[in-house]
Amino acid sequence: MGATGIGAAIPRKEDHRFVTGKGRYVDDINRPGQAYAFFLRSPHAHAKINSIDTKAAESAPGVVAVYTGDDIAADKVGGLICGWLIHSKDGSPMNAGPHPALAQGKVRYVGDHVAVVIADTLAQARDAAEKIEVDYEVLPAVVDLANAQSGTQIHDVAPNNVVYDWHLGDKAAVDKAFASAKHVTKLELVNNRLVPNPMEPRAAVGEYEEGTDSLVLYTTSQNPHVARLVLSAFIGLAPEHKFRVIAPDVGGGFGSKIFIYAEETVCVWAARKIRRPVKWNCDRTEAFLCDAHGRDHVTHAELATDADGKITALRVSTKANLGAYLSTFASSVPTYLYVPLLSGQYNIPAIYGEVMALYTNTAPVDAYRGAGRPEATFVIERIVEMAARELGMDPAEFRRKNFVTQFPHQTPVIMCYDTGDYDASLKKAQEIHDTAGFPSRKAQSESQGKLRGLGYSAYIEACGIAPSAAVGSLGAGVGLWESAEVRVNPIGTVEILTGSHSHGQGHETTFAQLVSDRLGIPIDNVSIVHGDTDKVQMGMGTYGSRSGAVGMSAIFKALEKVEAKAKKVAAHVLEAAEGDIEFKDGKFTVKGTDKNADWGTIALQAYIAHKFNGQELEPGLKESAFWDPTNFTFPAGVHICELEVDPATGLTTIEKWTAVDDFGNLINPMIVEGQVHGGIAQGVGQALLEGAIYNDEGQLITASFMDYCMPRAGDVPSYSVGMTTTPCPSNPLGIKGCGEAGAIASPPAVINALTNAVGHENLQMPATPERVWKAAQGARLRMAAE
């Protein structure tokens, strides 16, 4: 490892612009002559639209245009799509209702898009929107999983609001295992609904270039090429060669900026209609109402164990709330990103999972940091913890007894774990955490009237998403490879064009570290280009912790091609056989001699092309590659949460957090640890603080930061982060991915610690002080009696 190469914890290259206020986010972009869009949104969760009168709004000051669903339909603008086709148990395809960018005849959740007003200023657009008269016929609404099937039908194509009723696994084998089980543990779980809330709200600027009849969209996207593909091929706004999508600096995503939403669709469509750029910037309440939410499962799970304390089977039945419309990848989250992870780190011979996905009159639900894997981890890590307690076994020992230890390991639910050492992570976590000292810390807490608990979470996830053919066979509408292009300039500096997108992950640094390491050139001589479909030909973007494992593997592959070509040039320059050229630390050497040339010289010679025959060897030095993974990657690790509960107030304080993760090889450990920290905070938020709550009429009553409890600095502890390493065998860098692990691992660690503290299992997320206080009263009485 060089000072800036693979494995170096160097500060980030991109930070200078961010700490000086010179980042360039979509809302920082203004185009000449731009108008502003304001969306009139449904105040009702479910209503028929009898009529919309826009006349008064159209004549209001500064208004350029007012459009409704009729205009979208008249222009034959396609609906928003869901790109993963799930089939139900009976083989029928999922019931996907239409998802127009502006409502047509009906609104299905509070915040649904009814009309757009475009005016010279945002204030004028907002004022004019108040003059639109909509005649709504309010319909009964269903808002949660308990009543989703109890009344009104949201989409004509989905009887009883069922999107699909899907399953995976061998039901007969599972039933048989349960019939002969020594012990069965049963658990009811709610995986609470969350709002992703990246700090930068979504934004879009649509622009029409009349001279070339082409569109430009600046958007807050994690995957601008996918946005272009959907807006072009499915929504039909313009063919791809006449459509440029730019996602510049993006202020966090966590999944919510993967999807293609109504607002950017309308902005770019309207820009062509009015022949002016159209800008929209989401306010925070709109983000709460309309960004895709996450989680929202209700689950019944059963775990069978034998007389030796070995797990023999797992049976899981889940209802998943997908909201009012199917968002871009919504259908895949509670199915193939969920049930295949239910095996956890354990050797479970038989698993059966069934999932019924339902429409409700709420915002669409889709991938949020972890996407399906936090839900799976919550199920398996809660039920394993509970089983250990019921069996009177130490929870860590029970896990250890059931760990997968032989690799590769084929689970009964699709996944083939390639490598890992789960016991190593558990052991290291216990050492760092000093779990041996827990009883004395607990006694100390109790002497002060406090309850103390310790909880484990031994998580596994599937990242590096994903082998294209494999996901295609499961219903994905796209391949999940990644692309890279390496452009070497004549003076030897390098531009890397990548289909990955950085919105906080630090690609400008980590990707440059790989290049610096591989080519032996200073990191400042490398720049990373991403987020612009006119520069990068094609890409699949950043989500599913895929940028390292898939995106960097594509760069690696392209760098290999560059090196091979450079060696051919070097052979001519150094007048040696190509096979005798060695390349190391930025220098080409003729084997066994001191004849050499540095990287810059060869780059220049490749372009000058004087030393070789340009017909036999093409001038220039530029290569590209697509990397299609052969397997998922399987980051895994152990998190330990230790907390204290005040039984008088229900206040929970996290006292100690230890995370030991196996992400394979690390490029920049500082950045990796930062990803872990952020993920844990989001998981702690889910476990203790956050919950998107709709009232019975479908009004989101947690629609601002005043009402929705985001983790603040005082709510979370400092974290102890350690690593173990088993390099991933399915990609050249041995990387597994680290972006989501913290959010996946942490919720069950918190709840396992809390239930340990209060002495019973009946505690749902978010474990607010009220819930914890109620749960702690038994323990409080016991403590008082002692």
Add this chain to the structure above:
Amino acid sequence: MPTVSMNVNGRQRSADIDPRTLLVQFLRENLRLTGTHVGCDTSQCGACVVQIDGEAVKACTVLALSCDGSNVLTIEGLANGNELHPMQEAFREHHGLQCGFCTPGMIMTAVDLVRRKGNNLDEKTIREELEGNLCRCTGYHNIVKAIAAGARNMASMPQSKAAE
């Protein structure tokens, strides 16, 4: 439209503005100082923190007109030329940022925190004082470290700069 006039980052700026213009809008839209961000509508997130006459204020809660005659410092004015302010440098050094969106507000709050509480800040104080600044990326761990380090390093700044 009324005219507003204020000193922003050492330069006298004035403009005719709609009376309802917020300070953050004036900075971002009239002056094109886009480092001050808007992350919410309810003065909760702190992405818009600037200094007005030496004190940290959420620029989304202040009318631009009410700042007439004031001295305003934004993230763009914090560095000394090409030399980063110690708090900016500490955020970079300690990986106190990821997406960068909350960062200008965090740094402006942190500088104000040092003004109010001094150069030796313990973890508890920093966490409590960050109550008005939300970050969704970092889990706060490295922000807390960065602020503690930045505060220490500010002790060796010239007095006039440290006051900012």
